[in-house]
Amino acid sequence: MSFSNKLNTSTADSRRPIGLILQTLHKWLGLIVGLQLLIWIVTGLAFNLIDEQFLDANQYRTTHQTASPTTAPAPAANLLQQYQAEGIIELTLTSVLERAVYTLITAQQTRWFWADSLQPLSLNDAEILAIAKQSYSGSGELSAPQILTHETPFDASGPVAMLIAADEVGTRIYIDTASGTVLAHQNSQSDLKDLLFMLHFMDYAPDNGIGFNHLLVQLVSIAALLLGLSGIYILGHKFHQGQLSLPFLRRKTAIGKLVLFTQDAQLLAEFTELSGTYLESINQGRERLRTQCGGGGRCGLCKLRFVEQPPAPNDYDLDKLTATELEQGIRLSCQHEASPRKLALVTKAQHRYWPQLER
Incomplete structure (x- = not known):
């Protein structure tokens, strides 16, 4: 072909x-x-x-010293027998608000029971508020608990309650209502830390x-x-296409003359200082050949016709020029290194914008 x-x-x-x-x-x-x-x-x-202290979420969080339960726990035999079919893993005795609590871990889930009554642990708003106060050392007043209905990032076993403190950083306290555990403290400054993370x-x-x-x-x-x-x-x-060369191997100035003609083969200009591409050589000192991309091979406005021996087209030539233009020896002057050649303008716009004093 x-x-x-x-x-x-x-x-x-x-x-x-x-x-x-x-x-x-x-x-x-x-x-x-x-x-x-x-x-x-x-x-x-x-x-x-x-x-780091500025981003700390636990500025007002305190560890509550757990006191001995004020209520005596009931025997757990009935509780163990009731959930034996689930595969009991562990039973521990803790406390919530100085009231004894059984934590029962089975192969299926974890449950909490009031140890004195063996009833499932259930907290009202006053008890949730009391738990929050035990974990908070600030002076701000705590709001009423608000049960969150949206998904939270906390590993909670039940609904999560949020309480907001009226302090300078807007402390928020999150409590797992199924276990009475304080899940986290957050505030406006720790929100910035979360955003950065x-x-x-x-x-x-x-x-x-x-x-x-x-x-x-x-x-x-x-x-x-x-x-x-x-x-x-x-x-x-x-x-490989000659668009890039090492600085110490690059030819600074070509020796010879670049002759430029009009579309109708009339002599337009001659250039003896050939450096860089044809476009750069022609535009030395002033803009004679206008472009929109500054010689990046994107606009196609710098195309010129090689009167003889046109260079092999590169990717930019193939992208911006038609097959007919390529056959006629038209190339993008910004994409080829200048050497002594004869070239001609190819559009009326190039003639129109050519400096009047140089015609």
């Missing part, structure tokens, strides 16, 4: 060169990975610069749990790997 047929086939298929596809992918991957890297840096600096570990999904190696981290890791691999390919591809 001839070069012309290959060009026509490529144009008919409307396929972008693989190099440009990878460059687009590389840029989007760079945006995603770069954004997350910026978030890592900012949140990491925040953790190092912000005082969420951003730092990409913990955006509620089902990630406490594991670091979750799906989002894996996806960003794969994106970073693809970013590196695509970057290596693009560098090699550009070097």
Whole structure:
């Protein structure tokens, strides 16, 4: 198949060169990975610069010294017999508000019972408030308990009650109403800490749990790997096409003359200082050939026709120029290193914007 047929086939298929596809992918991957890297840096600096005490959720949390139960526990034989079929694992005696409580752990679930009556543990609002006060050392008044209906991050065995303290940090106390356990203290400053952790570990999904190696981290890791691999390919591809060269091997200035003609073959200008691409050489000192992308191969406005011996087209030429233009020797002047050649303008707009004083 001839070069012309290959060009026509490529144009008919409307396929972008693989190099440009990878460059687009590389840029989007760079945006995603770069954004997350910026978030890592900012949140990491925040953790190092912000005082740890400022982010502490337990500023007013205190450990209540458990006193001996004021009620005598009843024998647990009947309780053990009742749940023996579930496979009893452990029975312990604790206390809630100085009242003895049995904690029964079976193979199916954990239950709590008032030890003096063997009735399931049940807390009213006053008892929940009393438990919260035992864990709180601040001076703020506690609100009435509010049973949360939405899902919480706590490992609770029953409904979770929240109480809010009227202090300067807005302390919130969470209590498991099934066991009387204080689940956590939180406040407005610890919310900032949680936000920083969420951003730092990409913990955006509620089902990630406490594991670091979750799906989002894996996806960003794969994106970073693809970013590196695509970057290596693009560098090699550009070097192969002559778009990239090592600085110490790059020719500073070509010796000779670049002659530029109008569309109707009239002499327009001559350039003897050839450095960089044809576009850079022509635009030395002033803008003679206008572009929108600044020589990035994206707008196609810098195309010129090589009167003789056009260079081999690269990816940008194949993407922006038609098969007919390529056959006529038209190339993007921003994509080829300048050398002594004869070139011609190809559009009326190029003539219209050419500096009047140089015509």
